[in-house]
Amino acid sequence: MARRGLICLTAAALLGTVVATTAAAEPDCHANDRYRVAVQPHQSTPGERFAVVPVNAATQGLPCRFEDDGNAVIIGSDDDPLWFAGLSGDYLVATRSTGPEGDLVVFQLESGEKILDRPAGDFSLEDDALSFWQRQRPAVTGECPALAEDEKAGLSIVIETQIRFDFVTLTPQETGEIRCAAVQ
Helix, strand or coil: HHHHHHHHCCCCCCHHHHHHHHHHHEEEECCCCEEEEEEEECCCCCEEEEEEEECCCCCCCCCCCCCCCCCCCCCCCCCCCCCEEEEECCCEEEEEEECCCCCCEEEEECCCCCEEEEEEEEECCCCCEEEEEEEEEEEECCCCCCCCHEEECCCEEEEEEEEECCCCCCCEEEEEEEEEEEEC
């Protein structure tokens, strides 16, 4: 019985060390000329949180740290599996996913407000815009040349529309381009 208790204590100590090491790890840091974003993984769930600090004279020489001290805008929660994808001006681009298909989410960095949340995965980030392919609906017979073959392979085929989200007007516009995409 004493040996079993020792094993449990040893396992608990090792687990505590792993959790403490994870919590003490340096955050991934990303910055542009306006904002610095410290990225911290969640402790027990998939995803990341973001601490956003404006770049100014007061923050210029400070190290990048994840601090929830009231001076940073915190984006993300333990129940939202967000992942850092990029910065563009005043905006943070993240993906949300725990599997092969996810969403594209854009936040305004000053306030942390979510300004775009769409079912999309494939995207490109430009200085003034975000272009992405948004999943619209399942494909039907005749729309996609490889539909039957892909479905036999266990894939679902969806119709995607290309969207351009303009960071100046905060307006999503369809480009008119559509495509067939295989999803799981």
